[in-house]
Amino acid sequence: MQQFFVEDINKIEFTKDQKHQINRVLRMQAHEPFRVVDTHGNGFICEFEDNDLTAIKKIESIQFHLKSYRLKVIMSLIRNDRLEWMIQKAAETGVDEIVLYQADHGVVRDYGNKTERKLERFNKIALEASEQSYRQFPLKVTKIITKKELQQEMSDINLVADVLKGEHLVESIQPNQEIVIIIGPEGGFSEDERILFKDLDIHRVSLGPSILRAETAPIVAASFVSLLDKEFVDA
Amino acid sequence: MQQFFVEDINKIEFTKDQKHQINRVLRMQAHEPFRVVDTHGNGFICEFEDNDLTAIKKIESIQFHLKSYRLKVIMSLIRNDRLEWMIQKAAETGVDEIVLYQADHGVVRDYGNKTERKLERFNKIALEASEQSYRQFPLKVTKIITKKELQQEMSDINLVADVLKGEHLVESIQPNQEIVIIIGPEGGFSEDERILFKDLDIHRVSLGPSILRAETAPIVAASFVSLLDKEFVDA
CATH class of the missing domain: 3.40.1280.10 (SPOUT methyltransferase, trefoil knot domain)
Known part of the structure; x- marks a missing residue:
């Protein structure tokens, strides 16, 4: 499963590079899960709702291992x-x-x-x-x-x-x-x-x-x- | 200091590749120290006695750390x-x-x-x-x-x-x-x-x-x- 870093998990915006990766490299489909993590360390497993790859749905939040150092x-x-x-x-x-x-x-x-x-x-x-x-x-x-x-x-x-x-x-x-x-x-x-x-x-x-x-x-x-x-x- | 692996420390013979390295890559000189280690794990710091790089003199034996595994x-x-x-x-x-x-x-x-x-x-x-x-x-x-x-x-x-x-x-x-x-x-x-x-x-x-x-x-x-x-x- 691919992970993407974004600025804000509440307003997911992909960069040009990420869009290229999603569309051309990974050729992602609707309902294919991916990970999104923001700069505050909040992460969700998400999916695109349709094959236009525009609307994003959060499936479940990611529980990270918290590093002790x-x-x-x-x-x-x-x-x-x-x-x-x-x-x-x-x-x-x-x-x-x-x-x-x-x-x-x-x-x-x-x-x-x-x-x-x-x-x-x-x-x-x-x-x-x-x-x-x-x-x-x-x-x-x-x-x-x-x-x-x-x-x-x-x-x-x-x-x-x-x-x-x-x-x-x-x-x-x-x-x-x-x-x-x-x-x-x-x-x-x-x-x-x-x-x-x-x-x-x-x-x-x-x-x-x-x-x-x-x-x-x-x-x-x-x-x-x-x-x-x-x-x-x-x- | 360069290390070379050889078959037998008592009869040091370099391969063609090693000779190339000694002469052309490292451009070694007389009395420049190098390490020689043989297939039995015996090693010596050595040097060439003259600039023809033929006669090899052993300077001192190498004390290896013995691995426990x-x-x-x-x-x-x-x-x-x-x-x-x-x-x-x-x-x-x-x-x-x-x-x-x-x-x-x-x-x-x-x-x-x-x-x-x-x-x-x-x-x-x-x-x-x-x-x-x-x-x-x-x-x-x-x-x-x-x-x-x-x-x-x-x-x-x-x-x-x-x-x-x-x-x-x-x-x-x-x-x-x-x-x-x-x-x-x-x-x-x-x-x-x-x-x-x-x-x-x-x-x-x-x-x-x-x-x-x-x-x-x-x-x-x-x-x-x-x-x-x-x-x-x-x-």
């Missing part, structure tokens, strides 16, 4: 195909927000005047993957920051993932908190960055004994954080 | 690009063996007379990713099986991952065992398959509240299984 990943800029893949998987594994970071040793440093278009594209990927994962709220890729702006992104639990060093991530998380995890670029962090992390009291954690590529680390981290909700699973 | 993923055949991506990530996250499965609802059913070439390519991806992750033993993609052959693949702990149903995977794993996890295709399992899993006493487990694509599930599952080794991490 908020997860923000501060992700160093990496090569585009791998970053886009990571964004899709981050939506699947329950990341709430991605902030892109211009790491000292990053191969990709910034997008210049393409920044806005890039963020648009990343959010399109995030939105589609969020729909496919039946999320209550879509993953957002909110901004690109420099080292100076890192401090403003800190929250309740602030972690930096590093290889084979320090306590395991699962030992450092707690429900009902915003968890921030910083992920390095392929080249690792600079000495400057390491000093800054210490100054900002960002706790260094391990993702286990494996050596992970930059784009794999957030997905493994998000999986571990999702264990905070393992008791929510229907037995 | 063996993880075999039985993966339903899915679209090629997603399957290849999954194989790379499975190598990073500690999967030991992938057996490909012709699921009833799989879009990809088999590779016909291309099977051997396909397995070769998958193992090339697995080997490269295993080198990059500094693994002691490479991930192997061993075979493609039908429903009839599933029974032969069973081991100590046999699990099938399903959405939102049953006990969480982390509750069902134990160290010093071979863990087998079956992952369904995009279309899910058939009734026939579900009956077979029950007959074979394969325990249904959840990967958490998120809805995952077929290629994401093994990576999330492997991350959870890696928690068996979280105490091995250097503090």
Whole structure:
């Protein structure tokens, strides 16, 4: 069943892209159920009342699993195909927000005047993957920051993932908190960055004994954080 | 530092591909360190003694983290690009063996007379990713099986991952065992398959509240299984 995010569940309006998907891609029919979720987290299973696909009927409200945490990943800029893949998987594994970071040793440093278009594209990927994962709220890729702006992104639990060093991530998380995890670029962090992390009291954690590529680390981290909700699973 | 897998550490012989990588891709120099690991799990940091890159000197032996489990993923055949991506990530996250499965609802059913070439390519991806992750033993993609052959693949702990149903995977794993996890295709399992899993006493487990694509599930599952080794991490 397809899910669509809309502004307001009380006045369902599809975007041009969504209309195209409904009419041309999915070729939807009357009485075929679909999910609609709005920006406030309200969702309904709906159907079109006739084959013109104009009048929408709400069938039943969707009961969402309420997450017990908020997860923000501060992700160093990496090569585009791998970053886009990571964004899709981050939506699947329950990341709430991605902030892109211009790491000292990053191969990709910034997008210049393409920044806005890039963020648009990343959010399109995030939105589609969020729909496919039946999320209550879509993953957002909110901004690109420099080292100076890192401090403003800190929250309740602030972690930096590093290889084979320090306590395991699962030992450092707690429900009902915003968890921030910083992920390095392929080249690792600079000495400057390491000093800054210490100054900002960002706790260094391990993702286990494996050596992970930059784009794999957030997905493994998000999986571990999702264990905070393992008791929510229907037995 | 680059890692290379070879047959025997006592008689290091590089393949044609490895020689190409050493000479043309990495453009290695004398006294530049690299890792060599053999099929018995013995590894050394080595260097070439001169710029002809012929004589190899062993510098020091590599101390591997010894995994406390063996993880075999039985993966339903899915679209090629997603399957290849999954194989790379499975190598990073500690999967030991992938057996490909012709699921009833799989879009990809088999590779016909291309099977051997396909397995070769998958193992090339697995080997490269295993080198990059500094693994002691490479991930192997061993075979493609039908429903009839599933029974032969069973081991100590046999699990099938399903959405939102049953006990969480982390509750069902134990160290010093071979863990087998079956992952369904995009279309899910058939009734026939579900009956077979029950007959074979394969325990249904959840990967958490998120809805995952077929290629994401093994990576999330492997991350959870890696928690068996979280105490091995250097503090």
